[in-house]
Amino acid sequence: MIALLCATPFELKRLLPTLAGATDLAAPGGMRLVKGTAYGDEVIALATGVGKVAAAAGTRFLLDRHPIEALLVCGIAGALSPDLRLGDLIIATELVPGDVGVAHSGDYSVTGPGLCEEGRVIFHPLFTTSPALVERAQRAAAAEGMAYVLGKVLTCDQIVLDPELRAHLGESFDALAVEMEGAAAAQVAAGEGLPFGAIRTISDELSHDLVGFEKLLQYKGQSRRNLWNKRFRLSVTGRDTITRAKEMAKGRDLALENLASFLAAFLRDTDRPL
Numbered sequence: 001m002i003a004l005l006c007a008t009p010f011e012l013k014r015l016l017p018t019l020a021g022a023t024d025l026a027a028p029g030g031m032r033l034v035k036g037t038a039y040g041d042e043v044i045a046l047a048t049g050v051g052k053v054a055a056a057a058g059t060r061f062l063l064d065r066h067p068i069e070a071l072l073v074c075g076i077a078g079a080l081s082p083d084l085r086l087g088d089l090i091i092a093t094e095l096v097p098g099d100v101g102v103a104h105s106g107d108y109s110v111t112g113p114g115l116c117e118e119g120r121v122i123f124h125p126l127f128t129t130s131p132a133l134v135e136r137a138q139r140a141a142a143a144e145g146m147a148y149v150l151g152k153v154l155t156c157d158q159i160v161l162d163p164e165l166r167a168h169l170g171e172s173f174d175a176l177a178v179e180m181e182g183a184a185a186a187q188v189a190a191g192e193g194l195p196f197g198a199i200r201t202i203s204d205e206l207s208h209d210l211v212g213f214e215k216l217l218q219y220k221g222q223s224r225r226n227l228w229n230k231r232f233r234l235s236v237t238g239r240d241t242i243t244r245a246k247e248m249a250k251g252r253d254l255a256l257e258n259l260a261s262f263l264a265a266f267l268r269d270t271d272r273p274l
Contacts, residue, residue, distance in 0.1 A: 001041070001042040001043065001044060001066070001067060001068050001069055002041070002043055002044075002068065002069060002070045002071075002072060002267075003043075003044045003045070003046065003062050003066070003068040003070070003071050003072070004043065004044070004045040004046070004072050004074055004263070005045075005046050005048060005055065005058060005059065005062070005071060005072070005073045005074070005181070005185055006045070006046070006047050006048070006073070006074055006075045007047065007048060007049060007050045007051075007054070007055070007075055007179075007180065007181050008047060008049075008050065008075070009032065009047055010252075010256065011047065011074070011075045011076065011256065011259075012032060012034065012045060012046075012047035014256045014257070014259060014260040015045050015074075015260065015263060016034060016036075016045070017260070018038055018043075018260065018263055018264045018267055019034065019035075019036030019037065019038055019043055019045065020036055020037045020038065021036050021037055022034050022035070022036035023035055023036065025044075027046065027061070028057065028058070028061055030049050030054070031046060031047060031048050031049060031054075031058055031061070032046070032047045033045070033046045033047075034046075038264075038267035038268070039267055039268050041267070043267060044062070044066055044068065046058050046061075046062060048181065050180055050181070051157055051180050051181065052097075052155065052157050052180065052181065052183070052184035053184070054181070055073070055180075055181035055182070055184040055185045056184040056185065056187065056188050058185070059071065059184075059185040059188040059189060060188055063188070063189075063192055063194065068194070069194075069195070070130065070133060070194065070195040070196065070197070071185065071189050071194055071195070071196040071197075072133065072196070072197050072198070072199060072266075073095075073181060073182045073185050073186070073196065073197070073198040073199070074198070074199045074200070074259060074263065075179065075181070075200060075201075075259070076179075076200065076201055076202070076203035076252060076255040076256065076259070077090065077153065077177035077178060077179040077200035077201070077202060077203065078160060078166060078177060078178050078179070078202070078203065078204045078206075078208075079166070079176070079177055079202045079204065079205045079206045080154065080166050080167070080169055080170030080173075080175050080176055080177055080178055080206060081170055081176050081177075081206060082167075082206050082207070084149070084176065084177070084202050084205065084206070085202065085205060086202055086203070086204070086205060086251040086254050086255065087201060087202060087251075087254040087255050087257070087258045088147070088148075088149065088201065088202045088258075089141060089146050089147065089148040089149070089199070089200075089201055089258060089259075089262060090148065090149050090150075090151065090153060090176050090177055090199070090200045090201070090202070091134055091137045091138060091141070091148050091149070091150050091197075091198075091199060092129050092150075092151070092152070092153040092182065092197065092198035092199070092200065093128070093129055093134060093150050093151060093152065094126045094127065094128050094129065094151075094152045094153070095126065095127045095129065095152075095153055095155060095182040095183040095186045095198055096112075096125065096126045096127075096152050096153070096154050096155065096173055096175060096183060097110075097112045097113060097124075097125075097126075097127075097155050097183040097184070097187070098110060098154040098155060098156045098169065098173055098175070098178070098183075099155075099156045099157055099158065100112050100113050110125065110173075111123040111125060112124040112125040112126065112183075113187060115187075115191070124187070126152070126183075127183060127186035127187060127190050127196075129186070129196060129197045129198060130195035130196060130197050132195065133195055133196070133197030134150070134197060136197075136266065136269055137197060137199060137262075137266060138150075139269050140262060140263075140265035140266035140268070140269050141262060141265070143265045143268075143269070144261055144262060144264075144265045146258065146261070146262060149176060151174075151175070151176040152173060152174060152175040152176060153175060153176060153177050153178075153179060153182055153198055153200055154169060154170075154173050154175040154177065154178045154179070154183075155178075155179060155180060155181065155182045155183035155184060156169075156178055156179075156180060157180060158180075159180070160178050161209075162209075163206060163207055163208065163209055166178065166206055167206060170206070177200050177202065179200060182198045182200075186198070199259065199262060199263075199266075201255035201256070201258045201259045201262075202251075202255055203251045203252040203254075203255040203256075204251050204252075205251075208251075
């Protein structure tokens with residue numbers, strides 16, 4: 001059984017039409033777990049919530065409770081390459097934990113997590129995805145006539161809104177896109193020897209300036225009335241932010257549409273083992 005892991009409810013919602021007989025199962029608080037079948041095979045899909053802790057906790061939950069044979073992290077991501085456009089498909093070959101390292105006043109050095117191996121601590125600057133899953137993803141993309149790019153995907157525990165910072169990250173890591181879950185899920189899967197892969201579709205391009213979007217976010221304890229009052233005031237004082245937010249929503253919808261098409265083809269490809 002393959003497991004699909006995503007961050008948000010709207011990502012999971014786009015995956016559900018692919019699953020026949022989709023049924024909700026017990027999941028940790030803040031997560032949603034759905035099980036169904038696709039082309040005769042059982043599939044389980046989990047929305048973990050945003051961020052590395054949520055992704056790692058969700059992956060650990062799946063491993064402990066369900067007999068999964070492979071894990072595919074999927075969802076939207078922000079472009080780090082100027083060549084990527086809205087809706088473009090990325091098949092990750094490596095997942096890079098970009099914000100784990102050594103900080104001091106003069107510099108910041110990325111190391112990746114330190115894991116115990118053979119009685120020593122070994123640092124992991126990246127996690128390599130399963131070649132078999134990469135090949136299957138390429139076949140699925142070709143079957144749908146979808147162009148795709150192979151390469152590194154960066155995982156950070158921050159939403160990167162500034163295009164200059166995204167450009168810097170892309171150049172520093174030679175990465176195609178940035179998201180907030182992949183490397184954390186990969187770390188847990190790698191520790192158990194579970195094959196894993198990652199698929200991302202681009203929801204915002206490198207040139208898109210997303211600074212100010214944090215003012216639109218909803219926080220725990222914030223009433224709906226308070227949220228909408230803030231958004232109304234922002235529509236008057238920061239009309240450009242609202243306009244850009246609507247444009248980003250269109251990019252998100254296109255990215256999710258392409259992701260759903262890809263996943264249908266990916267799950268349909270059952271000729272070869274994972």
